[in-house]
Amino acid sequence: MTYIDSHAHVFSPEFLQDREEMLQRALDAHVAEVYMPNIDLASIPAMLEIEKNHPWCHALLGLHPCHVFQDYKEVLAEMEEWLERRPFKGIGETGLDYYWDKTFVQEQKEALRIQCGWAKRLQIPIVLHTRDAFPDTLEIIREQQDGTLRGIFHCFSGSVEEAQAAVDVNFLLGIGGVSTFKNGGLEPVLQAIDLKHIVLETDSPYLAPVPKRGRRNEPAYLPYVAARISEIKSCTLDEVAAVTTANAQNLFA
Structure with a gap:
Protein backbone atom coordinates (compact mmCIF):
# COMPACT_ATOMS: atom_id res chain seq x y z
CA MET A 1 0.00 0.00 0.00
CA THR A 2 1.43 3.36 -1.05
CA TYR A 3 0.11 6.89 -1.05
CA ILE A 4 0.81 10.03 -3.05
CA ASP A 5 0.60 13.45 -1.41
CA SER A 6 -0.54 15.60 -4.33
CA HIS A 7 -0.05 18.89 -2.48
CA ALA A 8 2.52 19.61 0.23
CA HIS A 9 4.71 22.66 0.82
CA GLN A 24 11.76 10.11 6.31
CA ARG A 25 8.55 9.89 8.34
CA ALA A 26 6.63 10.29 5.08
CA LEU A 27 8.46 7.34 3.54
CA ASP A 28 7.90 5.31 6.69
CA ALA A 29 4.16 6.06 6.36
CA HIS A 30 4.25 4.66 2.78
CA VAL A 31 3.98 8.06 1.11
CA ALA A 32 5.89 7.23 -2.06
CA GLU A 33 5.67 10.61 -3.79
CA VAL A 34 5.08 14.23 -2.83
CA TYR A 35 4.10 17.01 -5.23
CA MET A 36 5.26 20.47 -4.19
CA PRO A 37 3.19 23.42 -5.45
CA ASN A 38 5.18 26.61 -5.70
CA ILE A 39 3.71 29.89 -4.44
CA ASP A 40 6.03 32.69 -5.58
CA LEU A 41 9.53 33.39 -6.89
CA ALA A 42 11.12 33.30 -3.43
CA SER A 43 10.06 29.70 -2.77
CA ILE A 44 11.60 28.23 -5.93
CA PRO A 45 15.23 27.63 -4.77
CA ALA A 46 14.29 25.71 -1.61
CA MET A 47 11.77 23.62 -3.54
CA LEU A 48 14.29 22.70 -6.24
CA GLU A 49 16.90 21.81 -3.63
CA ILE A 50 14.49 19.31 -2.07
CA GLU A 51 13.71 17.82 -5.46
CA LYS A 52 17.42 17.48 -6.20
CA ASN A 53 18.10 15.61 -2.94
CA HIS A 54 14.82 13.67 -2.88
CA PRO A 55 13.76 12.76 -6.43
CA TRP A 56 10.44 11.39 -5.14
CA CYS A 57 9.48 14.99 -4.29
CA HIS A 58 8.35 16.77 -7.46
CA ALA A 59 8.35 20.50 -8.19
CA LEU A 60 5.46 22.47 -9.65
CA LEU A 61 5.65 26.12 -10.69
CA GLY A 62 3.01 28.78 -10.25
CA LEU A 63 1.94 32.04 -8.65
CA HIS A 64 -0.44 31.71 -5.70
CA PRO A 65 -3.36 34.17 -5.92
CA CYS A 66 -2.47 35.67 -2.53
CA HIS A 67 0.88 36.66 -4.07
CA VAL A 68 -0.64 38.40 -7.09
CA PHE A 69 0.04 42.12 -6.89
CA GLN A 70 0.57 44.99 -9.35
CA ASP A 71 3.82 43.45 -10.56
CA TYR A 72 2.25 40.07 -11.42
CA LYS A 73 3.18 40.30 -15.10
CA GLU A 74 6.86 40.73 -14.26
CA VAL A 75 6.72 37.84 -11.79
CA LEU A 76 5.01 35.58 -14.32
CA ALA A 77 7.59 36.53 -16.94
CA GLU A 78 10.36 35.32 -14.59
CA MET A 79 8.44 32.12 -13.92
CA GLU A 80 8.04 31.54 -17.64
CA GLU A 81 11.81 31.72 -17.95
CA TRP A 82 12.02 28.92 -15.38
CA LEU A 83 9.59 26.86 -17.46
CA GLU A 84 11.88 27.25 -20.48
CA ARG A 85 14.93 26.32 -18.41
CA ARG A 86 13.79 22.97 -16.99
CA PRO A 87 10.72 20.71 -16.72
CA PHE A 88 8.16 20.96 -13.95
CA LYS A 89 5.49 18.39 -13.10
CA GLY A 90 2.67 20.92 -13.18
CA ILE A 91 1.54 24.53 -12.90
CA GLY A 92 0.50 25.82 -9.51
CA GLU A 93 -0.64 26.56 -7.21
CA THR A 94 -2.65 29.26 -8.88
CA GLY A 95 -6.30 30.26 -8.81
CA LEU A 96 -8.48 32.85 -7.09
CA ASP A 97 -8.70 33.89 -3.44
CA TYR A 98 -11.32 36.43 -2.33
CA TYR A 99 -11.07 35.62 1.37
CA TRP A 100 -8.17 37.82 2.45
CA ASP A 101 -8.20 40.72 0.00
CA LYS A 102 -10.09 41.66 -3.16
CA THR A 103 -7.75 44.46 -4.21
CA PHE A 104 -6.23 42.49 -7.08
CA VAL A 105 -9.16 40.35 -8.23
CA GLN A 106 -8.80 41.28 -11.90
CA GLU A 107 -5.06 40.67 -11.73
CA GLN A 108 -5.70 37.25 -10.12
CA LYS A 109 -8.06 36.35 -12.97
CA GLU A 110 -5.57 37.36 -15.63
CA ALA A 111 -2.73 35.54 -13.85
CA LEU A 112 -4.89 32.39 -13.77
CA ARG A 113 -5.62 32.67 -17.49
CA ILE A 114 -1.92 33.05 -18.27
CA GLN A 115 -1.03 30.01 -16.18
CA CYS A 116 -3.81 27.95 -17.81
CA GLY A 117 -2.10 28.81 -21.08
CA TRP A 118 1.20 27.44 -19.76
CA ALA A 119 -0.45 24.19 -18.69
CA LYS A 120 -2.05 23.69 -22.09
CA ARG A 121 1.10 24.59 -24.02
CA LEU A 122 3.29 22.27 -21.95
CA GLN A 123 0.60 19.60 -21.57
CA ILE A 124 1.00 19.40 -17.80
CA PRO A 125 -1.69 19.66 -15.10
CA ILE A 126 -2.63 22.79 -13.21
CA VAL A 127 -3.35 22.93 -9.46
CA LEU A 128 -6.07 25.37 -8.44
CA HIS A 129 -6.46 27.24 -5.17
CA THR A 130 -9.94 28.66 -4.77
CA ARG A 131 -11.23 30.33 -1.63
CA ASP A 132 -14.58 32.12 -1.60
CA ALA A 133 -14.20 32.18 -5.39
CA PHE A 134 -15.38 28.86 -6.81
CA PRO A 135 -17.89 30.27 -9.35
CA ASP A 136 -15.34 32.64 -10.88
CA THR A 137 -12.61 29.98 -10.89
CA LEU A 138 -14.94 27.51 -12.60
CA GLU A 139 -15.96 30.14 -15.15
CA ILE A 140 -12.33 30.72 -16.15
CA ILE A 141 -11.59 26.98 -16.34
CA ARG A 142 -14.63 26.48 -18.58
CA GLU A 143 -13.47 29.39 -20.72
CA GLN A 144 -9.93 27.96 -20.96
CA GLN A 145 -10.94 24.32 -21.43
CA ASP A 146 -10.02 23.16 -24.93
CA GLY A 147 -10.09 19.45 -24.17
CA THR A 148 -6.48 19.33 -22.95
CA LEU A 149 -6.65 21.29 -19.69
CA ARG A 150 -6.58 19.04 -16.63
CA GLY A 151 -5.67 19.37 -13.00
CA ILE A 152 -6.83 19.50 -9.39
CA PHE A 153 -9.21 21.68 -7.42
CA HIS A 154 -6.91 21.68 -4.40
CA CYS A 155 -8.34 21.56 -0.87
CA PHE A 156 -11.83 21.10 -2.22
CA SER A 157 -14.46 22.12 0.33
CA GLY A 158 -17.52 22.92 -1.76
CA SER A 159 -20.92 21.35 -2.36
CA VAL A 160 -21.82 18.18 -4.25
CA GLU A 161 -22.95 20.34 -7.16
CA GLU A 162 -19.62 22.18 -7.22
CA ALA A 163 -17.74 18.90 -7.00
CA GLN A 164 -19.64 17.55 -9.99
CA ALA A 165 -18.98 20.76 -11.91
CA ALA A 166 -15.25 20.35 -11.26
CA VAL A 167 -15.36 16.75 -12.44
CA ASP A 168 -17.29 17.81 -15.55
CA VAL A 169 -14.44 20.11 -16.62
CA ASN A 170 -11.94 17.23 -16.36
CA PHE A 171 -10.52 18.09 -12.95
CA LEU A 172 -9.85 15.99 -9.87
CA LEU A 173 -10.73 16.93 -6.30
CA GLY A 174 -7.88 17.31 -3.82
CA ILE A 175 -9.07 15.95 -0.47
CA GLY A 176 -7.10 16.57 2.72
CA GLY A 177 -7.42 17.13 6.43
CA VAL A 178 -10.74 18.98 6.24
CA SER A 179 -12.39 15.64 5.44
CA THR A 180 -11.56 14.48 8.98
CA PHE A 181 -13.02 17.53 10.73
CA LYS A 182 -16.31 17.05 12.58
CA ASN A 183 -17.89 20.00 10.75
CA GLY A 184 -15.75 19.79 7.60
CA GLY A 185 -18.82 19.31 5.43
CA LEU A 186 -17.22 16.89 2.97
CA GLU A 187 -19.20 13.75 3.78
CA PRO A 188 -21.91 14.40 1.13
CA VAL A 189 -19.24 15.10 -1.50
CA LEU A 190 -17.24 11.98 -0.68
CA GLN A 191 -20.40 9.87 -0.69
CA ALA A 192 -21.49 11.24 -4.08
CA ILE A 193 -18.22 11.43 -6.03
CA ASP A 194 -16.47 8.32 -7.30
CA LEU A 195 -12.95 7.60 -6.00
CA LYS A 196 -11.65 7.88 -9.57
CA HIS A 197 -12.12 11.66 -9.30
CA ILE A 198 -10.16 12.09 -6.04
CA VAL A 199 -6.53 12.58 -5.07
CA LEU A 200 -5.13 12.80 -1.55
CA GLU A 201 -3.25 15.80 -0.20
CA THR A 202 -2.05 17.25 3.07
CA ASP A 203 -1.39 20.91 2.18
CA SER A 204 1.45 20.64 4.68
CA PRO A 205 2.21 22.47 6.91
CA TYR A 206 -1.46 23.50 7.07
CA LEU A 207 -4.75 21.76 7.92
CA ALA A 208 -3.50 18.76 9.86
CA PRO A 209 -6.11 15.98 10.04
CA VAL A 210 -7.74 14.59 13.15
CA PRO A 211 -6.15 13.32 15.42
CA LYS A 212 -3.26 15.71 14.67
CA ARG A 213 -5.45 18.79 14.24
CA GLY A 214 -3.85 21.94 15.60
CA ARG A 215 -0.31 20.69 14.95
CA ARG A 216 1.95 21.34 12.01
CA ASN A 217 0.80 19.09 9.19
CA GLU A 218 3.18 16.82 7.24
CA PRO A 219 2.91 14.14 4.52
CA ALA A 220 3.22 11.31 7.07
CA TYR A 221 -0.32 12.21 8.21
CA LEU A 222 -1.82 11.35 4.80
CA PRO A 223 -3.04 7.89 5.94
CA TYR A 224 -5.44 9.60 8.36
CA VAL A 225 -7.13 11.26 5.38
CA ALA A 226 -7.26 7.98 3.47
CA ALA A 227 -8.77 6.22 6.50
CA ARG A 228 -11.52 8.82 6.81
CA ILE A 229 -12.37 8.52 3.11
CA SER A 230 -12.55 4.72 3.39
CA GLU A 231 -14.90 5.11 6.37
CA ILE A 232 -17.21 7.55 4.57
CA LYS A 233 -17.27 5.55 1.35
CA SER A 234 -17.51 2.14 3.08
CA CYS A 235 -14.57 0.76 1.15
CA THR A 236 -11.20 -0.63 2.17
CA LEU A 237 -8.15 1.46 2.93
CA ASP A 238 -6.31 -0.53 0.27
CA GLU A 239 -8.86 0.58 -2.31
CA VAL A 240 -8.53 4.26 -1.36
CA ALA A 241 -4.75 4.03 -1.54
CA ALA A 242 -4.70 2.17 -4.85
CA VAL A 243 -7.26 4.31 -6.68
CA THR A 244 -6.04 7.71 -5.47
CA THR A 245 -2.43 6.77 -6.15
CA ALA A 246 -3.32 5.70 -9.69
CA ASN A 247 -5.27 8.94 -10.18
CA ALA A 248 -2.26 11.05 -9.17
CA GLN A 249 0.13 8.99 -11.28
CA ASN A 250 -2.08 9.30 -14.34
CA LEU A 251 -2.50 13.05 -13.84
CA PHE A 252 1.17 13.84 -13.39
CA ALA A 253 2.49 11.25 -15.88
Whole structure:
Protein backbone atom coordinates (compact mmCIF):
# COMPACT_ATOMS: atom_id res chain seq x y z
CA MET A 1 0.00 0.00 0.00
CA THR A 2 1.43 3.36 -1.05
CA TYR A 3 0.11 6.89 -1.05
CA ILE A 4 0.81 10.03 -3.05
CA ASP A 5 0.60 13.45 -1.41
CA SER A 6 -0.54 15.60 -4.33
CA HIS A 7 -0.05 18.89 -2.48
CA ALA A 8 2.52 19.61 0.23
CA HIS A 9 4.71 22.66 0.82
CA VAL A 10 7.59 20.68 2.30
CA PHE A 11 9.96 23.50 1.31
CA SER A 12 8.19 25.78 3.81
CA PRO A 13 10.25 27.43 6.59
CA GLU A 14 8.06 25.57 9.09
CA PHE A 15 10.15 22.47 8.30
CA LEU A 16 13.53 24.16 8.60
CA GLN A 17 14.50 22.40 11.83
CA ASP A 18 13.55 18.83 10.93
CA ARG A 19 12.98 18.60 7.19
CA GLU A 20 15.01 15.43 6.65
CA GLU A 21 13.33 13.64 9.55
CA MET A 22 9.91 14.80 8.31
CA LEU A 23 10.59 13.40 4.84
CA GLN A 24 11.76 10.11 6.31
CA ARG A 25 8.55 9.89 8.34
CA ALA A 26 6.63 10.29 5.08
CA LEU A 27 8.46 7.34 3.54
CA ASP A 28 7.90 5.31 6.69
CA ALA A 29 4.16 6.06 6.36
CA HIS A 30 4.25 4.66 2.78
CA VAL A 31 3.98 8.06 1.11
CA ALA A 32 5.89 7.23 -2.06
CA GLU A 33 5.67 10.61 -3.79
CA VAL A 34 5.08 14.23 -2.83
CA TYR A 35 4.10 17.01 -5.23
CA MET A 36 5.26 20.47 -4.19
CA PRO A 37 3.19 23.42 -5.45
CA ASN A 38 5.18 26.61 -5.70
CA ILE A 39 3.71 29.89 -4.44
CA ASP A 40 6.03 32.69 -5.58
CA LEU A 41 9.53 33.39 -6.89
CA ALA A 42 11.12 33.30 -3.43
CA SER A 43 10.06 29.70 -2.77
CA ILE A 44 11.60 28.23 -5.93
CA PRO A 45 15.23 27.63 -4.77
CA ALA A 46 14.29 25.71 -1.61
CA MET A 47 11.77 23.62 -3.54
CA LEU A 48 14.29 22.70 -6.24
CA GLU A 49 16.90 21.81 -3.63
CA ILE A 50 14.49 19.31 -2.07
CA GLU A 51 13.71 17.82 -5.46
CA LYS A 52 17.42 17.48 -6.20
CA ASN A 53 18.10 15.61 -2.94
CA HIS A 54 14.82 13.67 -2.88
CA PRO A 55 13.76 12.76 -6.43
CA TRP A 56 10.44 11.39 -5.14
CA CYS A 57 9.48 14.99 -4.29
CA HIS A 58 8.35 16.77 -7.46
CA ALA A 59 8.35 20.50 -8.19
CA LEU A 60 5.46 22.47 -9.65
CA LEU A 61 5.65 26.12 -10.69
CA GLY A 62 3.01 28.78 -10.25
CA LEU A 63 1.94 32.04 -8.65
CA HIS A 64 -0.44 31.71 -5.70
CA PRO A 65 -3.36 34.17 -5.92
CA CYS A 66 -2.47 35.67 -2.53
CA HIS A 67 0.88 36.66 -4.07
CA VAL A 68 -0.64 38.40 -7.09
CA PHE A 69 0.04 42.12 -6.89
CA GLN A 70 0.57 44.99 -9.35
CA ASP A 71 3.82 43.45 -10.56
CA TYR A 72 2.25 40.07 -11.42
CA LYS A 73 3.18 40.30 -15.10
CA GLU A 74 6.86 40.73 -14.26
CA VAL A 75 6.72 37.84 -11.79
CA LEU A 76 5.01 35.58 -14.32
CA ALA A 77 7.59 36.53 -16.94
CA GLU A 78 10.36 35.32 -14.59
CA MET A 79 8.44 32.12 -13.92
CA GLU A 80 8.04 31.54 -17.64
CA GLU A 81 11.81 31.72 -17.95
CA TRP A 82 12.02 28.92 -15.38
CA LEU A 83 9.59 26.86 -17.46
CA GLU A 84 11.88 27.25 -20.48
CA ARG A 85 14.93 26.32 -18.41
CA ARG A 86 13.79 22.97 -16.99
CA PRO A 87 10.72 20.71 -16.72
CA PHE A 88 8.16 20.96 -13.95
CA LYS A 89 5.49 18.39 -13.10
CA GLY A 90 2.67 20.92 -13.18
CA ILE A 91 1.54 24.53 -12.90
CA GLY A 92 0.50 25.82 -9.51
CA GLU A 93 -0.64 26.56 -7.21
CA THR A 94 -2.65 29.26 -8.88
CA GLY A 95 -6.30 30.26 -8.81
CA LEU A 96 -8.48 32.85 -7.09
CA ASP A 97 -8.70 33.89 -3.44
CA TYR A 98 -11.32 36.43 -2.33
CA TYR A 99 -11.07 35.62 1.37
CA TRP A 100 -8.17 37.82 2.45
CA ASP A 101 -8.20 40.72 0.00
CA LYS A 102 -10.09 41.66 -3.16
CA THR A 103 -7.75 44.46 -4.21
CA PHE A 104 -6.23 42.49 -7.08
CA VAL A 105 -9.16 40.35 -8.23
CA GLN A 106 -8.80 41.28 -11.90
CA GLU A 107 -5.06 40.67 -11.73
CA GLN A 108 -5.70 37.25 -10.12
CA LYS A 109 -8.06 36.35 -12.97
CA GLU A 110 -5.57 37.36 -15.63
CA ALA A 111 -2.73 35.54 -13.85
CA LEU A 112 -4.89 32.39 -13.77
CA ARG A 113 -5.62 32.67 -17.49
CA ILE A 114 -1.92 33.05 -18.27
CA GLN A 115 -1.03 30.01 -16.18
CA CYS A 116 -3.81 27.95 -17.81
CA GLY A 117 -2.10 28.81 -21.08
CA TRP A 118 1.20 27.44 -19.76
CA ALA A 119 -0.45 24.19 -18.69
CA LYS A 120 -2.05 23.69 -22.09
CA ARG A 121 1.10 24.59 -24.02
CA LEU A 122 3.29 22.27 -21.95
CA GLN A 123 0.60 19.60 -21.57
CA ILE A 124 1.00 19.40 -17.80
CA PRO A 125 -1.69 19.66 -15.10
CA ILE A 126 -2.63 22.79 -13.21
CA VAL A 127 -3.35 22.93 -9.46
CA LEU A 128 -6.07 25.37 -8.44
CA HIS A 129 -6.46 27.24 -5.17
CA THR A 130 -9.94 28.66 -4.77
CA ARG A 131 -11.23 30.33 -1.63
CA ASP A 132 -14.58 32.12 -1.60
CA ALA A 133 -14.20 32.18 -5.39
CA PHE A 134 -15.38 28.86 -6.81
CA PRO A 135 -17.89 30.27 -9.35
CA ASP A 136 -15.34 32.64 -10.88
CA THR A 137 -12.61 29.98 -10.89
CA LEU A 138 -14.94 27.51 -12.60
CA GLU A 139 -15.96 30.14 -15.15
CA ILE A 140 -12.33 30.72 -16.15
CA ILE A 141 -11.59 26.98 -16.34
CA ARG A 142 -14.63 26.48 -18.58
CA GLU A 143 -13.47 29.39 -20.72
CA GLN A 144 -9.93 27.96 -20.96
CA GLN A 145 -10.94 24.32 -21.43
CA ASP A 146 -10.02 23.16 -24.93
CA GLY A 147 -10.09 19.45 -24.17
CA THR A 148 -6.48 19.33 -22.95
CA LEU A 149 -6.65 21.29 -19.69
CA ARG A 150 -6.58 19.04 -16.63
CA GLY A 151 -5.67 19.37 -13.00
CA ILE A 152 -6.83 19.50 -9.39
CA PHE A 153 -9.21 21.68 -7.42
CA HIS A 154 -6.91 21.68 -4.40
CA CYS A 155 -8.34 21.56 -0.87
CA PHE A 156 -11.83 21.10 -2.22
CA SER A 157 -14.46 22.12 0.33
CA GLY A 158 -17.52 22.92 -1.76
CA SER A 159 -20.92 21.35 -2.36
CA VAL A 160 -21.82 18.18 -4.25
CA GLU A 161 -22.95 20.34 -7.16
CA GLU A 162 -19.62 22.18 -7.22
CA ALA A 163 -17.74 18.90 -7.00
CA GLN A 164 -19.64 17.55 -9.99
CA ALA A 165 -18.98 20.76 -11.91
CA ALA A 166 -15.25 20.35 -11.26
CA VAL A 167 -15.36 16.75 -12.44
CA ASP A 168 -17.29 17.81 -15.55
CA VAL A 169 -14.44 20.11 -16.62
CA ASN A 170 -11.94 17.23 -16.36
CA PHE A 171 -10.52 18.09 -12.95
CA LEU A 172 -9.85 15.99 -9.87
CA LEU A 173 -10.73 16.93 -6.30
CA GLY A 174 -7.88 17.31 -3.82
CA ILE A 175 -9.07 15.95 -0.47
CA GLY A 176 -7.10 16.57 2.72
CA GLY A 177 -7.42 17.13 6.43
CA VAL A 178 -10.74 18.98 6.24
CA SER A 179 -12.39 15.64 5.44
CA THR A 180 -11.56 14.48 8.98
CA PHE A 181 -13.02 17.53 10.73
CA LYS A 182 -16.31 17.05 12.58
CA ASN A 183 -17.89 20.00 10.75
CA GLY A 184 -15.75 19.79 7.60
CA GLY A 185 -18.82 19.31 5.43
CA LEU A 186 -17.22 16.89 2.97
CA GLU A 187 -19.20 13.75 3.78
CA PRO A 188 -21.91 14.40 1.13
CA VAL A 189 -19.24 15.10 -1.50
CA LEU A 190 -17.24 11.98 -0.68
CA GLN A 191 -20.40 9.87 -0.69
CA ALA A 192 -21.49 11.24 -4.08
CA ILE A 193 -18.22 11.43 -6.03
CA ASP A 194 -16.47 8.32 -7.30
CA LEU A 195 -12.95 7.60 -6.00
CA LYS A 196 -11.65 7.88 -9.57
CA HIS A 197 -12.12 11.66 -9.30
CA ILE A 198 -10.16 12.09 -6.04
CA VAL A 199 -6.53 12.58 -5.07
CA LEU A 200 -5.13 12.80 -1.55
CA GLU A 201 -3.25 15.80 -0.20
CA THR A 202 -2.05 17.25 3.07
CA ASP A 203 -1.39 20.91 2.18
CA SER A 204 1.45 20.64 4.68
CA PRO A 205 2.21 22.47 6.91
CA TYR A 206 -1.46 23.50 7.07
CA LEU A 207 -4.75 21.76 7.92
CA ALA A 208 -3.50 18.76 9.86
CA PRO A 209 -6.11 15.98 10.04
CA VAL A 210 -7.74 14.59 13.15
CA PRO A 211 -6.15 13.32 15.42
CA LYS A 212 -3.26 15.71 14.67
CA ARG A 213 -5.45 18.79 14.24
CA GLY A 214 -3.85 21.94 15.60
CA ARG A 215 -0.31 20.69 14.95
CA ARG A 216 1.95 21.34 12.01
CA ASN A 217 0.80 19.09 9.19
CA GLU A 218 3.18 16.82 7.24
CA PRO A 219 2.91 14.14 4.52
CA ALA A 220 3.22 11.31 7.07
CA TYR A 221 -0.32 12.21 8.21
CA LEU A 222 -1.82 11.35 4.80
CA PRO A 223 -3.04 7.89 5.94
CA TYR A 224 -5.44 9.60 8.36
CA VAL A 225 -7.13 11.26 5.38
CA ALA A 226 -7.26 7.98 3.47
CA ALA A 227 -8.77 6.22 6.50
CA ARG A 228 -11.52 8.82 6.81
CA ILE A 229 -12.37 8.52 3.11
CA SER A 230 -12.55 4.72 3.39
CA GLU A 231 -14.90 5.11 6.37
CA ILE A 232 -17.21 7.55 4.57
CA LYS A 233 -17.27 5.55 1.35
CA SER A 234 -17.51 2.14 3.08
CA CYS A 235 -14.57 0.76 1.15
CA THR A 236 -11.20 -0.63 2.17
CA LEU A 237 -8.15 1.46 2.93
CA ASP A 238 -6.31 -0.53 0.27
CA GLU A 239 -8.86 0.58 -2.31
CA VAL A 240 -8.53 4.26 -1.36
CA ALA A 241 -4.75 4.03 -1.54
CA ALA A 242 -4.70 2.17 -4.85
CA VAL A 243 -7.26 4.31 -6.68
CA THR A 244 -6.04 7.71 -5.47
CA THR A 245 -2.43 6.77 -6.15
CA ALA A 246 -3.32 5.70 -9.69
CA ASN A 247 -5.27 8.94 -10.18
CA ALA A 248 -2.26 11.05 -9.17
CA GLN A 249 0.13 8.99 -11.28
CA ASN A 250 -2.08 9.30 -14.34
CA LEU A 251 -2.50 13.05 -13.84
CA PHE A 252 1.17 13.84 -13.39
CA ALA A 253 2.49 11.25 -15.88
